[in-house]
Amino acid sequence: MLKNPGRSRFRRTLGCLVLAAGLLSATIALAGKPHITLASTTSTEQSGLFHHIIPTFTEATGIEVRVVAVGTGQAFAMARAGDADALLVHDTTGEKRFIEDGYGIERREVMYNDFVIIGPSGDPAGIADAESAIDAMQRIAEAEAAFASRGDDSGTHRAELRLWQEAGVEPGSRWYRELGSGMGATLNTAAAMDAYLLSDRASWLGFRNRQELVLLFEGDEVLFNAYGSVLIDPERHPHLKHDLAGKWHDWLVSEVGQTAISEYRIDGEQVFLPY
Numbered sequence: 001m002l003k004n005p006g007r008s009r010f011r012r013t014l015g016c017l018v019l020a021a022g023l024l025s026a027t028i029a030l031a032g033k034p035h036i037t038l039a040s041t042t043s044t045e046q047s048g049l050f051h052h053i054i055p056t057f058t059e060a061t062g063i064e065v066r067v068v069a070v071g072t073g074q075a076f077a078m079a080r081a082g083d084a085d086a087l088l089v090h091d092t093t094g095e096k097r098f099i100e101d102g103y104g105i106e107r108r109e110v111m112y113n114d115f116v117i118i119g120p121s122g123d124p125a126g127i128a129d130a131e132s133a134i135d136a137m138q139r140i141a142e143a144e145a146a147f148a149s150r151g152d153d154s155g156t157h158r159a160e161l162r163l164w165q166e167a168g169v170e171p172g173s174r175w176y177r178e179l180g181s182g183m184g185a186t187l188n189t190a191a192a193m194d195a196y197l198l199s200d201r202a203s204w205l206g207f208r209n210r211q212e213l214v215l216l217f218e219g220d221e222v223l224f225n226a227y228g229s230v231l232i233d234p235e236r237h238p239h240l241k242h243d244l245a246g247k248w249h250d251w252l253v254s255e256v257g258q259t260a261i262s263e264y265r266i267d268g269e270q271v272f273l274p275y
Helices: 005-032 042-046 049-061 072-080 092-100 133-143 155-167 183-193 201-206 242-253 255-263
Strands: 035-041 064-070 086-089 104-120 147-149 176-178 197-200 213-217 224-232
Touching: 035 042, 035 072, 035 242, 042 049, 042 064, 042 183, 042 201, 049 064, 049 242, 049 255, 064 072, 072 086, 072 092, 072 155, 086 092, 086 242, 092 104, 092 155, 092 224, 104 133, 104 201, 104 242, 104 255, 133 155, 133 213, 147 183, 147 197, 155 197, 183 197, 183 201, 183 213, 197 201, 224 242, 242 255
Parallel strands: 035 064, 035 086, 147 176
Antiparallel strands: 086 224, 104 197, 104 213, 104 224
16 A cells, blocks of 8 residues: 555654654753752762762752862862852862952861872882871982873862972972873873872772772871862852752751761772761
8 A cells, every 4th residue: 555655744743743842841841940050079070979969969959969070270260250059179278268359158168088199009209108298299209200290270289289399399390290181081191101199089999990000108187188168159149049059058068968978988988078
């Protein structure tokens, strides 16, 4: 029997209209759901922490959290420009300055962990025997051992620069590689180079392409790594979702939020410690 081309075209058109209507309905529903944009760090995102805690927050409040994971310096820039509703970073000095400069109104300590110094298992600079983190950095510089720096104005990069300054070292020779990359990419490059680097513990625990890299130095108090939530000034950026951001800010330090943070593990090891 011959097919009716008009009827076939009609069916195809009707099918396309039904599909389009479904997509439009889904888009409208998504757009109508309350949400905030969170500027945060690559370490909190790539460690898997947000995948663990955000669903709990959303279930309790109905508010979605859309994370933009960048270096801490870029997160500050987003917040200063009014491109983020909330800020969660790990540079206490920068966070306080952000408030002093009139961009934020309140900072709360949310959680902490530490930085660790990673390097090739052969440890050509001998930092495993270092007496302090500063001593370890000095040994790397004296040995001119390859060092991979994030070089991206992140919280980790800022901490690294403070260590070099306290060590009396101005890195910049051929052994020192500034990558301008996130933590994951920097770890991958260091693994390929057999280079030393400074990493936050969460990123190191979640890193799988270690090759010859091992954790060589940890435990110095100067490697303490604190994360803070900062509320953005509503007078400077009135268009932001300050009410919703405030609920996220409060939830992070609530008993429920702190418990959710403390329960997150990588290979059985606690990654972030609540205050």
